Amino acid sequence: MQARLEEVKTQVQATLDGAIATLPESELRDAMAYATVGGKRVRAFLVMESCRLHGIDARAALPVAAAVEALHAYSLVHDDLPAMDDDDLRRGMPTCHVQWSEATAILAGDALQTLAFQLLTSEVIGDAEARLRLLRAFAEAVGANGMVWGQAQDIAAETADRPLDLAEVKRLQRAKTGALFGFSAMSGALIAGGDSAPLGRYAKALGLAFQIADDILDVTGDEELTGKRVGKDDAAGKATFVSLLGLEGAKAEARRYVAKATDALNPYGEDAENLRDLARFVIERDT
Amino acid sequence: MQARLEEVKTQVQATLDGAIATLPESELRDAMAYATVGGKRVRAFLVMESCRLHGIDARAALPVAAAVEALHAYSLVHDDLPAMDDDDLRRGMPTCHVQWSEATAILAGDALQTLAFQLLTSEVIGDAEARLRLLRAFAEAVGANGMVWGQAQDIAAETADRPLDLAEVKRLQRAKTGALFGFSAMSGALIAGGDSAPLGRYAKALGLAFQIADDILDVTGDEELTGKRVGKDDAAGKATFVSLLGLEGAKAEARRYVAKATDALNPYGEDAENLRDLARFVIERDT
Numbered sequence: 228m229q230a231r232l233e234e235v236k237t238q239v240q241a242t243l244d245g246a247i248a249t250l251p252e253s254e255l256r257d258a259m260a261y262a263t264v265g266g267k268r269v270r271a272f273l274v275m276e277s278c279r280l281h282g283i284d285a286r287a288a289l290p291v292a293a294a295v296e297a298l299h300a301y302s303l304v305h306d307d308l309p310a311m312d313d314d315d316l317r318r319g320m321p322t323c324h325v326q327w328s329e330a331t332a333i334l335a336g337d338a339l340q341t342l343a344f345q346l347l348t349s350e351v352i353g354d355a356e357a358r359l360r361l362l363r364a365f366a367e368a369v370g371a372n373g374m375v376w377g378q379a380q381d382i383a384a385e386t387a388d389r390p391l392d393l394a395e396v397k398r399l400q401r402a403k404t405g406a407l408f409g410f411s412a413m414s415g416a417l418i419a420g421g422d423s424a425p426l427g428r429y430a431k432a433l434g435l436a437f438q439i440a441d442d443i444l445d446v447t448g449d450e451e452l453t454g455k456r457v458g459k460d461d462a463a464g465k466a467t468f469v470s471l472l473g474l475e476g477a478k479a480e481a482r483r484y485v486a487k488a489t490d491a492l493n494p495y496g497e498d499a500e501n502l503r504d505l506a507r508f509v510i511e512r513d514t
Numbered sequence: 515m516q517a518r519l520e521e522v523k524t525q526v527q528a529t530l531d532g533a534i535a536t537l538p539e540s541e542l543r544d545a546m547a548y549a550t551v552g553g554k555r556v557r558a559f560l561v562m563e564s565c566r567l568h569g570i571d572a573r574a575a576l577p578v579a580a581a582v583e584a585l586h587a588y589s590l591v592h593d594d595l596p597a598m599d600d601d602d603l604r605r606g607m608p609t610c611h612v613q614w615s616e617a618t619a620i621l622a623g624d625a626l627q628t629l630a631f632q633l634l635t636s637e638v639i640g641d642a643e644a645r646l647r648l649l650r651a652f653a654e655a656v657g658a659n660g661m662v663w664g665q666a667q668d669i670a671a672e673t674a675d676r677p678l679d680l681a682e683v684k685r686l687q688r689a690k691t692g693a694l695f696g697f698s699a700m701s702g703a704l705i706a707g708g709d710s711a712p713l714g715r716y717a718k719a720l721g722l723a724f725q726i727a728d729d730i731l732d733v734t735g736d737e738e739l740t741g742k743r744v745g746k747d748d749a750a751g752k753a754t755f756v757s758l759l760g761l762e763g764a765k766a767e768a769r770r771y772v773a774k775a776t777d778a779l780n781p782y783g784e785d786a787e788n789l790r791d792l793a794r795f796v797i798e799r800d801t
Contacts (some may be wrong), residue, residue, distance in 0.1 A: 250658045255666040259658060305624060306634045310616035329597035330669045333620065334662050336591060337627065341657030344631045348650045355642035370628030371537045371546060375621050379542040382617045448638060 228504035232272055235292065238285070239271040240264070240294040246342060258327045258335035259342070263300045265318040265454070267514065269505070270295040270411040271435070276501050277415030277426055287352050287418070291361065294346035298369055301339035302407075304332050306378060312459075319454030351512075353418050360417045368406040377403025390466035397435065405434035406440050406451045412502075427490035429502065436484035437509045442467040444513070446474060452514050481510045515791035519559055522579065523571070526558040527551070529580040533629060545614045545622035546629070547584070550587045552605035552741070554801065556724070557582040557698040563788050564702030564713055574639050574705070580646065581633035582698045585656055588626035589694075592618050593665060599746075627656075640705050647704045655693040664690025677753035686723065692721035699789075715778035716789065723771035724796045726764050729754040731800070733761060739800050752771030768797045 243263045250256045271292035271296035278288035307314040307322040308329060324332035347361050366508050367373060380399045384391050391399065413431035446469050448457045460467045468477040488506040492499040530550045537543045549712040558579035594601040594609040595616060598781035602612050611619035634648050654660060667686045671678050678686065699717035703710035733756050735744045747754045755764040779786040 247658075251663055253658075253663065253666060254670065255658055255663060301624075305620055308620065310620060332667065333592055333595065333597060334666045334669070337588075337623075338662040340624065340627055340657035341653055341662065344649065345653035345657060348646055348653060356648050358646060359635055359642050362631065366628055366632035366635060370632060371534075371540075371542055371625035375625040375628065376538055376540065376542060379540060379618065379621050382621070384542065 228501050228508065231501055232268065232505075235272045235275050235442045236268045238275075238289055239268055239292045239296055241345075242289045243296060245460050246293065246346060254327060254331055255334055255338060258323055258331045259339055261320075261326060262304050262335055262339065265320070265328070266296065266299070267512070268292075268296060269509065270299055270407060272505060273408065273411035273502075274414045275428065276499075276505075277412050278418065279415070280426075280495055280498055280502075281415035281419035281421055283353070283418050287492075288415070290346045290349035290352055291418075293312055293413050293416075294365070295341040295407060297339045297346065298343040298365075299407060301336040301343070302369075302374060302378070304336040304339065308332060311378075311382060314456060314459075316455050319451075320512070343369075357418045357420065360420070363412060364410055364413065364417055368410040373402050373406030377401070377406070384466065385463065390464070390470070391405065393468075393471050396466055396468065396471065400435060400438040401431065404438050405431055408437070418499035419469060423496050425491050429488050429506075432484045432488035432491060433506055433509065436481045436488060436506065439468040439481040439484065440510045440512065442469045443474065443481070445469070454514065478510075485510055515788050516632040518788055519555065519792075520616060522559050522562050523555045525562075525576055526555055526579045526583055529633075530583060533584075533633060534579065538794075541614060541618055542621055542625060545610055545618045546626055548607075548613060548734075549591045549610045549622055549626065549781070552585060552607070553583065553586070554799070555579075555583060556796065557586055559692060559792060560695065560698035560717065560789075561701045563786075564791075565786055566697050566702070566704065567713075567782055567789075568702035568706035569707055570640070570702050570705050571618060577633045577636035577639055578701050578705075581630040581643075581652070582701075584633065584696060585630040585652075588623040588630070589661060589665070591623040591626065595619060595632045598665075598669060601743060601746075603737070603743050604741065606636070644705045644707065647707070648701060651697055651700065651704055655697040660689050660693030664693070671753065672750065677699045677751070677757070679753070680755075680758050683755065683758065684752055687722060688718065691725050692718055695721035695724070712778050712781050716793075718773050719771045719775035719778060720793055720796065723768045723775060723793065726755040726768040726771065727799065729756045730761065730764055730768070732756070733788045735800065741801065765797075772797055 247260050274292040274295055275288050304323045306312050307317055308324055314322050352358050372381055377399050409427055411429040412426040413423035416426055444453055445457050445460045450457055486505045489503045492502055534547050560573050561579040561582055591610045593599050594604055595611055601609050634652055639645050664686050695715055696717040698711040700710035731740055732744050732747045737744055759767055772793045776790045779789055
């Protein structure tokens with residue numbers, strides 16, 4: 228799985244670099260390139276594996292993988308802004324607005340969202356109907372019904388008069404992280420016109436396991452390895468899986484979701500072994 | 515033309531309201547609704563007329579008209595942010611970040627961009643090929659090749675060591691305003707699969723005439739009527755058509771572009787009378 232992840236990283240980076248290289252030379256373009264370097268590429272990996280499971284070749288899958296990573300990069304750039312989470316370190320480098328400026332970071336994020344949609348129109352992905360199925364599902368996942376709604380709830384919770392309870396944290400994270408995980412995992416089925424429900428269930432559980440692991444790393448993690456500041460949630464008095472369940476309780480909950488995720492893959496048999504490995508990886512990672 | 519514009523305003527507002535009403539109740543949704551109220555709806559008008567000229571009925575055109583206005587609203591919300599143009603008044607109301615918060619304004623803008631793409635996937639617009647032609651042209655127009663590039667150049671000019679020259683201002687405005695004008699005016703031809711070149715030429719000239727009129731209104735306009743602050747460009751020492759050509763020179767240049775715009779409509783004969791009226795309106799308006 229690690230070798231496969233490295234291969235995906237290289238291919239997706241090349242696709243993103245290629246798309247950004249066609250843009251007019253400017254600080255905006257440089258900031259977009261800067262924001263799309265690095266990362267674990269979990270979402271891209273989900274796309275590539277989902278496509279492989281549905282007989283979609285890598286050449287068709289790559290623009291979709293690049294699209295989800297461009298979208299994810301935009302969400303990080305905007306989330307890191309001073310008016311939002313106010314982070315100065317991301318993927319081991321200064322955040323986009325620290326490296327450039329707030330204005331450039333806002334615009335680079337904006338243009339990365341556009342680029343994500345643009346990549347999903349690529350003819351190589353499949354026929355027009357297939358691309359439209361992707362575009363509709365993507366818009367549903369990443370806007371005010373999904374990812375942005377989750378981020379807005381996360382920000383609102385900071386000034387609320389009480390911390391969120393467990394059900395609210397799960398609902399928020401299903402939107403903020405889970406919606407794009409879901410799109411990524413279902414993308415192959417969407418292109419092929421197949422049943423996306425098992426991969427949808429997998430992604431829902433995987434997204435929660437991933438977020439619990441993130442909350443655990445915010446407590447136990449090493450800035451050198453994670454490439455981002457740790458201890459921020461606790462300092463902000465934010466409700467997380469760790470604050471709500473305790474460290475051991477959170478670890479148990481993460482394992483429970485990993486089991487749920489791998490169970491959802493039963494219909495795919497051995498073909499889904501990489502996705503099972505990924506589910507185990509997301510809670511064992513130290514980055 | 516004024517009656518037709520009022521009709522378009524009502525229809526587009528209803529389409530936007532309908533789309534936003536389906537979102538989960540939240541401050542985010544309220545801010546999106548707030549940001550999409552009002553405006554001259556010039557871009558929506560271009561879409562509706564372009565579609566009419568190509569035999570596309572209003573029901574199919576409306577999601578496209580709503581998409582360009584959602585995109586335009588997002589660009590205004592982000593342009594008005596403190597890190598960008600730092601405006602407190604827009605369409606006669608407090609700007610989105612003043613009314614809500616910077617975080618909510620960033621997220622509302624983000625989600626409005628997503629909504630714009632989502633609207634363009636609407637089945638009622640036409641077959642999958644037609645919608646993909648729209649989606650590709652839209653992404654090209656509004657991202658780092660078009661509108662966002664123009665806005666980034668505008669911001670960069672504020673801290674440059676010399677003001678922009680006329681050629682640079684035109685190039686910037688062709689991207690910042692012109693690209694979305696172009697998409698809007700060509701949308702009917704894109705859906706129908708017809709020749710979009712004449713409407714492209716019309717929109718290019720119209721966009722510049724519109725921007726020159728904006729620069730003139732920043733000098734001669736009334737805040738009560740324009741609904742936004744005036745005198746800002748001059749106070750910032752920004753290169754505009756007025757600073758470069760003088761007030762009378764700018765007015766003459768605007769008239770020249772209006773003539774160019776109306777000439778481009780010759781292939782459409784009398785059917786394009788509303789678009790000719792619009793070109794004259796954009797330089798005569800006081801709002």
